[in-house]
Amino acid sequence: MHQKFSKEVTKITTNLKNLSKYEDEMWLCARCGDCSLADKTVASNRDVYLPCAIKNVLGFEAFAARGRIMIMNDLLNERIPLSNDIVDWAHTCTTCKSCMETCTATADGINLPDMIEALRRDLVQNEFVMPKHQVIEDSINELGNPYKEPSGKRLELFGNRVWPETAPVIYYVGCTSSYREQEIARTTVELFDKLGIDYTVLPEEQCCGSVLLRLGRTKSFERITKMNLEQMKAAGAQTIVTACAGCYRTWKIDVPNEGYKYDFELLHVTEFLDRMVGEGKVSFESPKPLKVTYHDPCHLGRHAEVYEAPRRVIESVENVTLVEMETNKRYAHCCGSGGGVKGSFGNLANDVAGNRIREAEETEVDVLITACPFCHKGLVDGAKHIDSELPVVDLPEFLLPFVRKGRKRIMAENPLKKKFMTYLTAHPKIFEGLKKGATIDYDLEGDRFHVFVTGKSQIDVNPVRAENPDVELIFAPKAVEKLITFDSEDEYAARFGLFFKEPTDDEWIKFVLRLNIVKLLMKGYRKFAQKAGLI
Ligand code: SF4
Numbered sequence: 001m002h003q004k005f006s007k008e009v010t011k012i013t014t015n016l017k018n019l020s021k022y023e024d025e026m027w028l029c030a031r032c033g034d035c036s037l038a039d040k041t042v043a044s045n046r047d048v049y050l051p052c053a054i055k056n057v058l059g060f061e062a063f064a065a066r067g068r069i070m071i072m073n074d075l076l077n078e079r080i081p082l083s084n085d086i087v088d089w090a091h092t093c094t095t096c097k098s099c100m101e102t103c104t105a106t107a108d109g110i111n112l113p114d115m116i117e118a119l120r121r122d123l124v125q126n127e128f129v130m131p132k133h134q135v136i137e138d139s140i141n142e143l144g145n146p147y148k149e150p151s152g153k154r155l156e157l158f159g160n161r162v163w164p165e166t167a168p169v170i171y172y173v174g175c176t177s178s179y180r181e182q183e184i185a186r187t188t189v190e191l192f193d194k195l196g197i198d199y200t201v202l203p204e205e206q207c208c209g210s211v212l213l214r215l216g217r218t219k220s221f222e223r224i225t226k227m228n229l230e231q232m233k234a235a236g237a238q239t240i241v242t243a244c245a246g247c248y249r250t251w252k253i254d255v256p257n258e259g260y261k262y263d264f265e266l267l268h269v270t271e272f273l274d275r276m277v278g279e280g281k282v283s284f285e286s287p288k289p290l291k292v293t294y295h296d297p298c299h300l301g302r303h304a305e306v307y308e309a310p311r312r313v314i315e316s317v318e319n320v321t322l323v324e325m326e327t328n329k330r331y332a333h334c335c336g337s338g339g340g341v342k343g344s345f346g347n348l349a350n351d352v353a354g355n356r357i358r359e360a361e362e363t364e365v366d367v368l369i370t371a372c373p374f375c376h377k378g379l380v381d382g383a384k385h386i387d388s389e390l391p392v393v394d395l396p397e398f399l400l401p402f403v404r405k406g407r408k409r410i411m412a413e414n415p416l417k418k419k420f421m422t423y424l425t426a427h428p429k430i431f432e433g434l435k436k437g438a439t440i441d442y443d444l445e446g447d448r449f450h451v452f453v454t455g456k457s458q459i460d461v462n463p464v465r466a467e468n469p470d471v472e473l474i475f476a477p478k479a480v481e482k483l484i485t486f487d488s489e490d491e492y493a494a495r496f497g498l499f500f501k502e503p504t505d506d507e508w509i510k511f512v513l514r515l516n517i518v519k520l521l522m523k524g525y526r527k528f529a530q531k532a533g534l535i
């Protein structure tokens with residue numbers, strides 16, 4: 001650890017009422033260690049690689065889910081006391097959900113992030129706190145933001161602009177973009193102006209409360225949420241758009257979970273732009289070829305399952321090629337900033353972000369794009385920390401210079417894709433055994449389509465990529481040319497398996513599992529894999 005931890009004070013307590021709700025779930029941990037040690041070879045071709053970005057830096061088992069569960073169990077059973085060391089340790093988890101995504105002890109994975117947040121609530125209630133967290137809470141209560149900035153200055157970054165009182169779309173700016181990453185707010189507004197969006201901002205926007213919830217300080221959440229909701233209602237909001245992944249998770253998941261209802265639509269800016277691109281209302285063009293990679297913010301990806309919208313928007317930019325990092329989407333390494341880690345242990349956050357920058361550098365791209373001001377700040381600091389010159393930009397900033405209004409990018413249609421789709425439509429028995437809702441994405445030299453199972457041996461074949469597929473299949477064109485010659489589904493399955501197990505230079509199939517084995521079995525993939533001789 002790089003920072004001095006607080007002085008030890010100990011106190012035995014039995015008052016862990018929030019954490020104790022998870023005691024049964026803790027016993028489901030099989031101590032397998034996948035949550036920190038899994039990699040592709042042992043994780044069945046998932047893009048998993050040492051999932052806990054924090055443990056990857058700190059090295060000790062105590063910082064990965066398995067160790068954390070053992071320690072929390074000992075706390076519950078009073079084998080170890082609450083102490084300031086426990087406070088520090090509890091705030092080294094980014095609650096990124098990567099361990100949960102990797103864990104197969106339960107269908108959804110053991111919910112370590114919620115356990116850590118429950119423990120943080122108990123720590124606050126037992127008066128084991130970090131003084132700097134109290135400062136954050138006080139700042140939110142007094143000034144409406146966690147940065148001790150004057151509330152009246154929130155809109156100053158937009159100059160003297162007079163905002164309409166009502167509009168169908170509200171841009172919810174968020175505290176980090178308002179005060180620390182102002183370029184993101186300015187470019188988002190410039191982009192919205194360029195696209196002719198009828199929108200406004202809230203006159204007295206308050207912090208979304210994410211930081212309060214992440215730090216176990218739930219008391220002040222009610223007041224700020226009510227203030228924000230009242231203003232959104234008064235502005236006649238139909239759609240709230242935010243460019244911050246933390247705000248998005250809070251409004252999408254936490255606000256309803258805390259018992260508040262709203263009737264507006266909530267979109268992250270990546271979803272909002274994706275919709276506009278899809279409707280042909282905007283297109284983008286880079287004047288020169290660019291290779292880029294994309295970092296999934298944990299609060300947008302794993303927490304809210306938005307993986308494809310940002311990628312579709314990036315790929316819609318003419319002359320831009322998206323190259324994935326080794327860990328991406330569900331298994332993307334965290335940037336190290338979330339869950340209060342950046343504010344609590346800045347050096348640790350920088351080390352984690354530095355590792356993510358190294359991962360991005362391996363793709364040999366020109367730019368690393370992300371879609372959250374907090375990730376942006378963390379990654380920029382991480383790049384400095386390891387002396388990397390890789391530019392890190394937020395998605396609206398990246399897109400702004402490339403706006404080409406109205407003209408939709410015409411993608412040349414791959415004729416083989418069409419033939420493959422027609423073949424699969426005529427052979428639904430290939431998908432026999434898969435449960436309704438199973439979704440497989442097909443990738444033919446970057447051209448994508450997906451199969452959605454609608455019932456017993458009934459499928460829809462859609463010409464676009466799936467939103468959240470269970471499995472991604474990647475085909476060499478020659479493999480497809482051969483596969484679509486088989487009349488019999490059994491012959492198709494057998495050859496499919498052969499192309500995977502005994503690939504040649506021209507005829508091969510690769511696959512990436514996007515769900516863990518437990519979920520795949522529940523969706524009926526056993527029969528599918530057996531027919532292909534894969535298990
Ligand atoms: S992957 Fe799940 S079951 Fe295995 S040690 Fe981690 S938390 Fe426990």
Ligand code: SF4
Nearest residue numbers: 052093094096097099
């Ligand atoms: S939530 Fe993230 S940082 Fe915390 S233990 Fe799991 S993988 Fe590690």
